[in-house]
Amino acid sequence: MIPRLIYSALYFIALLFLLPFEYRKRPKEFRHRWLREKFGKIKSGRVSRLIWIHAVSVGEVMAARPLLKRLKERFPSANLLVSTITDTGQKIALEKTPENTKVIYLPFDLGFILKRALKKIRPSLFIAMETELWPNLFRAIKKQGIPVMIMNGRISDDSFRGYKKIRFFMKDVIECVDLFGMQDSVYAQRIKALGAPEDKIQVLGNFKFDTKPSGNIPEWTKLLARPVIVAGSTHRGEEDLIIAAFTKLKTEFPELNLIIAPRHPERFAEVEELIHKKNMPYIKRSVLASKLPGFRASGLVIILDAMGELSSAYGACDIAIMGGSFITHGGQNLLEPAYWAKPVICGPHMENFPFVKEFYEKGAAIEVDESGLVNKLKELLQSPEKRNALGNKAKELYNEKAGAVERAVKEIERFLN
Secondary structure, eight states: OHHHHHHHHHHHHHHHHHHHHHHHHSOHHHHHHHHHHHTTOOOOOOOSSEEEEEOOSHHHHHHHHHHHHHHHHHOTTOEEEEEESSHHHHHHHHHHSOTTOEEEEOOOSOHHHHHHHHHHOOOSEEEEETTOOOHHHHHHHHHTTOOEEEEEEOOOHHHHHHHHHTHHHHHHHHTTOSEEEESSHHHHHHHHHTTOOGGGEEEOOOGGGGOOOSSSSOGGGGGBOSOEEEEEEEOTTHHHHHHHHHHHHHTTOTTOEEEEEESSGGGHHHHHHHHHHTTOOEEEHHHHTTSOTTOOBOSOEEEOOOTTOHHHHGGGOSEEEETTSSSTTOOOOTHHHHHTTOOEEEOSOOTTOTTHHHHHHTTSSEEOOGGGHHHHHHHHHHOHHHHHHHHHHHHHHHHHHOOHHHHHHHHHHHHHO
C-alpha cells in the first residue's frame, strides 16, 4: 500500500511539471483528444463484451495486430479497444487495427482518473502487450474483478536489473496479473524471479513470428535498380556508418540503391540533412512514389519517410541491415525481413531479441561489427547463392516459430469464459 502511495505522489508531481510540455509536443490534430482521454474522459458507451489491449507504441501495436485480427475472427461479437501512449502508436493503431476497433490514449496512471475512465469502459479483459506494468491501472481494473493479462511478455536486461532493485514494489503490481504470457523461457524465469507465481506463467512464444507485412511490396520499389539494401529502423549514429559503407560499395556496384528508414519519424528531416551535407544523391520515398513509371532510381539513397511501410518494403531488398544493433539500443525486429526470406545483417547489439542467437547458429542471420560491415555486404552482393541460402534459412526458422497468437487466444478464451 505505502509503495503505491509514494508512486502516485511522485507521478502526480511529475505530471504537474510535464503536462504543458507533453500537451504542446502533440500534433495539433491530436491535442484535444489526447488531453481529454489522458484525463479519463473516454467517448465510449458500455458494451457487453470488450477486450482492452494496451500497446505503448508502434512496435507493440504491430506485434498486437495478428492477435487483434485473430480475436476478431474468434469472437466476432466482441468489441476491441486499443490504447497507446505515443502519437506514432496512435497513428499506426488507427490505420492498421481491424475495422471498428476503438483507439484511445492510455489515461494517466492516477486513481481518480482511472475511476472516471472505467465508468465509461468496463472491459471483460485487459491485456498489456510485452511488459507494460502500470500499478494504479492494474489495481483499478483488478478491483472490478476484471482479469489482467500480460501477452507477448518480455523483460530486457536493463529492465530486469531495474525491476530487481524495486522488487518490494513490483510485488504489489505482479499480484494484480492473472496470466503472464511470455515470449520465451528466459523471460519466464525473469518474471518468476520478480515474484510471479509459477502457475501464472506460460511460455507462449513471440507474436512477431505471426506478424505479416502490412501490405504487398510497395509499387514505388519497382522504380529501383538492383541491387537494393534496406537499413531498417535506424537510430542516430548509425546512418553515418551505413552511408559510409554504401559510398565504398558504390565504386564496385554503381547501381546499388540504399533505402534508409529512420526508427522515429521526427528524425526524417535530420537524416535528410545528414545525407545532403555528405553530397550524396538521394530522394525521399514521398517524392519517388509520385514519379512516372518510366523513372529509374539508380545509385541513390532513398529516405523512407513513411510510417508502417518498412515491413513490406523489406520484400524489395536484396540485403537487410537491422537498425538499433550498431549502437547500444538493443536492435530492431529482424523477423520482418525474415518473412520475405531476405538475408539479414545485424550489429553486435541485438539484446532486445534473444532469439537472434538461434538465427546466428542456424545460418539464418549474420552478426558483424562496424569494421566488418563493408566486407560482409560486399561478400553478399557478389554472391546471390549466399544471399538466397541465408534468406531461405531465415524464412524456415520464421515458419518454425509461428503459432504464438493461437496459443494466446486459447488462454484468452479460458478467461473470457
